[in-house]
Amino acid sequence: MQTIKMKNNAYILNGFSMVGPLEGKGPLGEYFDYVVKDDTLKEKTFEKAERKLLYNIITGAIDKSGLKTTDIDFFIGGDLLNQIVSSSYTARELELPFIGLYSACATMTESLGLSAILVDNNLANNIVAGTCTHFSSAERQYRFPLELGNQRPPTSQWTITGGGACIVSNIPSKIKITAVTFGKVIDFGIADVNNMGAAMAPAACDTIKAHIKNMNTDIKDYDFIATGDLGKLGSEILIDLMEHENIILNKNYADCGCMIYDKTERVFMGGSGAGCSASVLNSYILKKLLNGEFKRVLLVSTGALMSTTTSQQGDTIPGIAHAIELEYVAPQQKKTCSIPTSVKPKSTTKKIKPKDNKATKSTSKRRKTNV
Amino acid sequence: MDKEKRNTSYNLYVDAKLPKTKAWPSLFKAFLVGGIICAIGQGFFDIYSYFFPNLAESEITTCMLMTIIFITCFLTGLGIYDVVGAWGGAGSVIPITGFSNSISSPSIEFKKEGIIYGICVKMFTIAGPVIVCGVVGSIVCGIVGLFI
Numbered sequence: 001m002q003t004i005k006m007k008n009n010a011y012i013l014n015g016f017s018m019v020g021p022l023e024g025k026g027p028l029g030e031y032f033d034y035v036v037k038d039d040t041l042k043e044k045t046f047e048k049a050e051r052k053l054l055y056n057i058i059t060g061a062i063d064k065s066g067l068k069t070t071d072i073d074f075f076i077g078g079d080l081l082n083q084i085v086s087s088s089y090t091a092r093e094l095e096l097p098f099i100g101l102y103s104a105c106a107t108m109t110e111s112l113g114l115s116a117i118l119v120d121n122n123l124a125n126n127i128v129a130g131t132c133t134h135f136s137s138a139e140r141q142y143r144f145p146l147e148l149g150n151q152r153p154p155t156s157q158w159t160i161t162g163g164g165a166c167i168v169s170n171i172p173s174k175i176k177i178t179a180v181t182f183g184k185v186i187d188f189g190i191a192d193v194n195n196m197g198a199a200m201a202p203a204a205c206d207t208i209k210a211h212i213k214n215m216n217t218d219i220k221d222y223d224f225i226a227t228g229d230l231g232k233l234g235s236e237i238l239i240d241l242m243e244h245e246n247i248i249l250n251k252n253y254a255d256c257g258c259m260i261y262d263k264t265e266r267v268f269m270g271g272s273g274a275g276c277s278a279s280v281l282n283s284y285i286l287k288k289l290l291n292g293e294f295k296r297v298l299l300v301s302t303g304a305l306m307s308t309t310t311s312q313q314g315d316t317i318p319g320i321a322h323a324i325e326l327e328y329v330a331p332q333q334k335k336t337c338s339i340p341t342s343v344k345p346k347s348t349t350k351k352i353k354p355k356d357n358k359a360t361k362s363t364s365k366r367r368k369t370n371v
Numbered sequence: 372m373d374k375e376k377r378n379t380s381y382n383l384y385v386d387a388k389l390p391k392t393k394a395w396p397s398l399f400k401a402f403l404v405g406g407i408i409c410a411i412g413q414g415f416f417d418i419y420s421y422f423f424p425n426l427a428e429s430e431i432t433t434c435m436l437m438t439i440i441f442i443t444c445f446l447t448g449l450g451i452y453d454v455v456g457a458w459g460g461a462g463s464v465i466p467i468t469g470f471s472n473s474i475s476s477p478s479i480e481f482k483k484e485g486i487i488y489g490i491c492v493k494m495f496t497i498a499g500p501v502i503v504c505g506v507v508g509s510i511v512c513g514i515v516g517l518f519i
Contacts, residue, residue: 045483145480147447148497149456149463149472154390189378190385198385233388240384266457316378 003181003214010116012175012326013126013167015282016061018053020135020161023271023279026261031283032162033060039136039161047081050134054079054090054163058130061165061282072096073124076115077131077165078107080138080274087131096128104303105200105229106183107131108164108278109322113180115168116324120177125170132163133273142193142308155195157231158267160260163275164282175289178296178325179215183207185305187318193311197234197257197269200302203319204230205241207300211323212247219247223294226285228277228301228321229257231269256280277301289328297326397460404459408466412439436467443471448479473497 017032024035034056041049054077062069075094078101079086091098103110108131115127136146138159144150168177186206190199204227212219219225230238235255242249256277257270281299288294300323306315415435423431446452452472456463463469474494481493495502 140480144497145476147450147453147472147476147479149447149453149459149469149476151457151460154392187378188381189375190382195385195389198388202381233390237385237388 001214002184002210003179004113004117005179005215006116006120006177008176009122009170010120010177011169011171011173011329012177012286013065013067013169013171013173014061015164015166015286016057016064017164017279017282018057018060018132018162019275019279022135023160023162023260028260028280028284031287032279033064033283036161039134046134046136046140047085050079050081050086050132050137051089053134053161054086054130054132055093057132057163057165058090058094058128061128061130061167065167065169067126067167067169069094069096072126072128072167074099074115074118074127076101076111076127076129078102078111078274079131079163080104080133080159081141086134086137103301103320103322104305105272105274105276106301106303106320106322107274108228108281109180109299109301109324110182112166112168112177112324113182113322116177116180119168119170122170127168128165129168130163130165131274131278133159133161133275135159135161135273138273152268153194154268155192155197155233157196157229157257157269157272158261159273160271160276160279162279164278164280166282166286172329174292174329174331175286176327176329178327179211180325181207181211181214181323183210183321183323185318185320187316189316191311191314191316193306193317195233196272196304196317197229197231198237199304199306199317200319200321201230201234201237201241203321204228204234204238204300204302205245207321207323208242208298209245209247211298211300211325215325219249220252222252222296222298224285224288224296225249225253225298226259226277226280226300227253227255228299228303229270229272230255230302231257231272233269234302259284274301274303285326289326292328292330295328299324299326400458401460401462404455404462405465406462408439408463408468412436412466415439439466439468440471443468444475447472447475470498470501473501 018034019032020036020039041052043049043052075091075096076099077087078084084100084102087100101107101110111129115129118124119127139146183203184206186203188202239249257272260271261267285297300321302321304317304319306317412435415438416431419431419434477493477496478490481489
């Protein structure tokens with residue numbers, strides 16, 4: 001089946017997000033763990049900067065969860081650059097077994113879903129799933145040189161600088177991964193590379209529809225439904241498409257691309273990129289889940305699976321969307337959770353909590369000196 | 372066939388939803404930026420003809436163009452010209468400044484891949500089509516001109 005339900009064994013210990021200066025100024029600025037002041041990260045090229053960003057995100061997530069790199073079984077992730085170089089080079093530095101994925105901007109939920117499946121089936125104990133993008137490196141690969149004085153079409157989106165990673169673990173925590181739905185590749189014949197929201201909206205619609213049907217739930221059961229990077233136009237289209245299917249997306253729906261930037265910024269339809277849903281998930285969504293403000297969240301990252309070559313050859317843009325359902329687990333419920341003896345961690349959840357807070361503080365202090 | 376129908380109707384629906392660029396404000400901005408660039412060019416032309424009265428008009432034009440091209444490259448390097456371009460649109464693209472920017476910006480961008488494979492190879496990625504079309508166009512015009 002398209003939707004894989006977890007057997008109550010995959011949790012998100014914690015997440016770490018790191019963004020560029022423009023994203024830090026946005027409405028979600030206070031939620032991000034770290035905002036870099038200089039988007040070059042003192043590196044010579046933007047590709048190197050992206051790599052450094054991802055490395056810091058991954059190590060930040062590990063530190064914040066109170067774990068060590070040696071506790072991690074796999075690093076699962078990807079990015080937007082050709083041959084997913086940023087992730088591969090990061091994995092080289094991390095010296096962790098690496099599963100590289102590419103689903104364009106839907107990589108976050110794809111890696112999170114696969115991590116959850118591995119952990120849920122006791123094939124791994126702790127997995128770090130993360131992705132990141134950089135505006136400047138994406139711009140030179142997909143579009144024009146940065147200094148070119150051209151005008152962007154009004155439907156274009158702004159690849160975000162930033163990303164996020166989370167630790168999927170069998171150690172019970174407040175956030176449980178309930179289910180994951182891997183989407184179909186759907187193409188409704190949009191060929192305009194500057195209108196990716198319209199190209200991806202049908203895929204998002206299909207995945208949400210499948211997830212709700214397979215989970216036997218209603219859209220109202222979720223406190224928050226977020227799509228990855230449909231942008232303003234794409235999310236409007238999604239609402240229309242869902243309405244056509246008799247599913248009404250209410251106030252509990254938002255698009256990460258629309259949330260991340262201020263309306264005053266010149267970002268047109270909003271943010272995009274693999275890092276978009278990754279950074280929003282690991283800041284705003286996880287924090288609200290940890291607070292208990294959100295009880296049930298559906299994150300649907302969306303990706304446009306074209307390349308510059310295919311679009312120049314006139315091919316249309318196939319879209320994909322992967323959904324992941326997260327649930328808040330109340331602390332009193334944790335006691336009743338049965339932990340398999342084989343994977344029972346040394347420390348209990350109660351011990352992790354203060355450790356976790358300390359780690360957060362020390363991490364943020366160290367990052368400030370590092371970056 | 373069914374998919375084709377679905378795609379056509381979806382494309383029509385998306386086209387109807389697309390935000391429209393307002394023509395008049397864009398035209399005004401382009402006129403303003405283009406006008407200012409041309410006025411600056413004319414200013415240099417007048418200055419050169421005042422200080423070097425012995426130069427022929429074509430030589431003064433060349434000097435003026437060189438100055439304007441240099442200033443654009445310099446502003447591109449400082450990261451100012453792309454802001455002007457984003458605001459002014461065609462007003463900054465059509466004059467020779469647009470051409471200068473389209474050559475200098477890839478040079479800066481791809482410098483990191485080295486002089487040969489970076490700068491030399493990528494320099495004309497944007498200006499290339501303009502040069503090719505210009506040369507081909509002039510050949511066509513030349514041939515047509517022969518028979519008129």
